Amino acid sequence: MRDFHKPGRSATFSTNGMCATSHPLAAKTAIDILERGGNAMDAAIAGAVLLGICEPQMTGIGGDCFVLFTKPGDPTIHALNGSGRAPAGASAAALRAAGHDTVPLQSAHAVTVPGAIDAFCRLSADHGRLGLDTLLAPTIRYAEEGVPVAPRVAFDWPTAGAALQGHGLTHYMPSGTPPTAGQMFRAPGQAEVLRRIARDGRAAYYEGEVAEDIITTLNALGGTHTAADFANQHSDYTTPVSGEYKGANLVEHPPNGQGATAILLLNILKHFDIAGMDPFGVERTHIEAEATKxxxxxRNRFIADPDHMRKLDYMLSDETAAKLAALIDPKRAMAAAKPLTEAVHRDTIYITVVDRDRMAVSLIYSIFHGFGSGIASEKFGVLLQNRGAGFTLEEGHPNELGGGKRPMHTIIPGMLVENGRVTMPFGVMGGSYQSTGHARLVSNLRDFGMDPQSAIDAPRAFADPLGLNLERGYGDAVAQTLADMGHEILRMPGPIGGAQAIYIHDDGVLEGGSDPRKDGCALGY
Structure with a gap:
């Protein structure tokens, strides 16, 4: 139980259904859908699409998604890959010849075909109860009428907004200055797109006027995208991967997502007595940082489009983890690993819903960097992701940019399974941090006995190629000792990521945790 003398957030408890996500309007919309007879899939889709209006710097209908879900009465976890592919004309060789070492972040070359809308249409048809017209209606209304900009969104907008260009500025910062908290944001063009999807399904997005608007915008900026690239986009059902840690199985979406990295990280941490360490002290922070590197x-060597990746079993093997654990010096920091294939970023949304039948959905949905590529289509204002920046230009690498390939993705939904039963759908936002965030959340629960809300609230550290990021929850003495061990300490102005979770107790009670680092909440009924 938390100390009620200190600022904090209580967990949310309910029995009929629950949603945890990063904006209260999306959480309420999801609960409204449940109360109207929809299931967890309906509610997750409705809430996720709305997050593109409430948190436009993080996500939108020009992005991708990954989903883990169960069906009522069945503990089997299913996965759907809703990530998009590079256009057929994409060429790493052409970018290398133009003098690029990496895919330019705010260029048409970084824009892969958005995959989320196809995924939402497929999931609704295959697993939902209510139609797309019902699920999209709340977002259509909010996009037309507007939503007040939330505090975390206002905090992000000035920095992320630097990426906006051309039509992106017209649709997302028409005044030329970032909105402040409480100002209204409207997206009437997206309302029209969603109205067409509600009526005509995925074809309204991937064919016809909406697709033409996107393609024309990209071609004008040097993109090779064609109508065929959009018409051929499709999501795929896949088989999750998992790993055991202290009596719980962490279930992740398989590559091209980075979920296997979280499993490998926990497999490395098994070789250390994490539970015997101070949860926010030097020793745990150091060991976790070294294991993360x-x-x-x-991850950077192996994870790629599943059709081009051959080392998944190697990454998940106990032998690999043991060899890597043996490389860690408990007293000294090693050099940072090879730079990430994608530039450091911290932008994603996540939503989880559990319904009265205990169908559970874990859904993550993103445009990659803040405001994605910064490119929006002229007429409808569809803001386009820059997921192509997740490719490498290294010749022969399995994750090398290529036509029709999916890039390595940082966004990962998670689920915990205990004693053969799904106990917690969860997600940790924060760009590349997500694998470390999954591992740390599981460790907080299993090593230190924290409840979900406490595990989410706990201070975070993350070793990236620039150094060891420490939130303010770490004291100066801890930071100094880590610096003395060789870590380059970074104190960033913003927090590290965010998290949402719903714990399903043995008696059926639902316990929701929601990160105070975001604007959202857990709501139940």
Whole structure:
């Protein structure tokens, strides 16, 4: 139980259904859908689409998604890959010849075909109860009428907004200055797109006028995108991967997402007595940072489009984890791993819903960097992701940019399974941090006995190629000792990521946790 003398947030408890996400309007919309007879899939889709209006710097209908979900009465976890592919004309060789070492972040070359809308249409048809017209209606209304800009969104907008260009500025910062908290944001063009999807399904987005608007915008900026690239986009059902840690199984979406990295990281941490350490002290922070460097180095070497990746079993093996653990010096920091294939970023949304039948959905949905590529279509204002920046230009690498390929993705939904039963759908936002965030959340629960809300609230650290990021929850003495061990300490102005979770107790009670680092909440009924 938390100390009620201190600022904090209580967990949310309910029995009929629950949603945890990063904006209260999306959480309420999801609960409204449940109360109207929709299931967890309906509610998750409705809430996720609305987040593109409430948090436009993080996500939108020009982005991708990954989903883990269960069906009522069945503990089997299913996965859907809703990530998009590079256009057929994409060429790493052409970018290398033009003098690029990496995919330019705010260029048409970084724009992969958005995959989320196809995924939402498919999931609604295959697993939902209510139609798309019902699920999209709340977002259509909010996009037309506007939503007040929330505090975390206002905090992000000045920095993320620097990426906006051309039509992106017209639709997302027409005054030329970022909105402040409480100002209204409207997206009438997106309302029209969603109205067409509600009526005509995925074809309204991937064919016809909406697709033409996007393609024309990209071609004018040097993109190779064609109508065929959009018409051929499709989501895929896949098989999750998992790993055991202290009596719980962490279930992740398989590559091209980075979920296997979280499993490898926990497999490395098994070789240390994490539970015997101070949860926010030097020793745990150091060991986790070193394990992160090693796990992310493996990620950068191996994770790619599943059709081009051959090392998944190697990444998940106990032998690999043991060899990597043996490389960690408990007293000294190693050099940072090879730079990430994608530039450091911290932008994603996540939503989880559990319904009265205990169908559970874990859904993550993103445009990658803040405001994605910064490119929006002229007529409808569809802001386009820059997921192509997740490719490498290294010749022969499995994650090398290529036509029709999916890039390595940082966004990962998670679920915990205990004693053969799904106990917690969860997600940790924060760009590349997400694998470390998953591992830390699981460790907070299993090593230190924290409840979900406490595990989410706890201070965070993250070792990236620039140094060891420490939130303000770490004291100066801890930071100094870590610096003395060789870590380059970074005190960033913003927090590290965010998290949402719903714990399903044995008696059926639902316990929701929601990160105070975001604007959202857990709501139940």
């Amino acid at each position: 090693l796990a992310y180095d493996a």
